[in-house]
Amino acid sequence: MSNTLATIKASKAVAIIRVTNPNDIDPIAKCLVSAGVKALEITSNTPDYIEGIKRLKQQHPNTCIGAGTITNPQLAREAIEAGAQFLVTPNTSKAVIDTASIANIPILVGAFTPSEIYQAYEWGADLIKVFPSGAVCPDYIASLTRGPFHHIPLVAVGSVDENNASAWMAAGCVGVGFGGSLTQPIFSREDYKHRSSRIRTLLTSLQD
Secondary structure: OOHHHHHHHHHOEEEEEOOOOHHHHHHHHHHHHHHOOOEEEEEOOOOOHHHHHHHHHHHOOOOEEEEEOOOOHHHHHHHHHHOOOOEEOOOOOHHHHHHHHHOOOOEEEEEOOHHHHHHHHHHOOOEEEEOOHHHOOHHHHHHHHOOOOOOOOEEEEOOOOOOOHHHHHHOOOOEEEEOHHHOOOOOOHHHHHHHHHHHHHHHHHHHO
């Protein structure tokens, strides 16, 4: 197991940065890291995300910096060349999984149905990102983890926040991915403090 994958599994959380203004990336990342986040991704549909990955790796050398919304091998190669330490996809693509595997880069693969989840696992995904988890409830995860897929590592992504993260873990997830209001642009010192508090609450709930 790579150090990056071990960090993600131990911390049980990946923060998702998706913004329209690349100038917002650094303040958001600073808030996340100061609150205790050990792994974060910048999505490929964030402007200048490649430069963002390079910059955050320099600013936060003890944090795992990955690339999200990696839907095809070309994006995967670009992200890996930029230094992404892990990849995250919204879809189930064998070609992207193979690209990550060749580069020895951990990958969280998006899947939703039982067939997609098992296919991603069979193709070699390190973690399965159940997306969009907000379209279902933790009982859906429980029906998989307490039944046929007890051996498959699932990560809930979609509508996860400090109020429900622990419920996804209790259902059998090995971690969660969170974005939304927790990773939106920061406009003031008060916003920064409030956001940090919410993120710390979420992270603490994952370890309980």
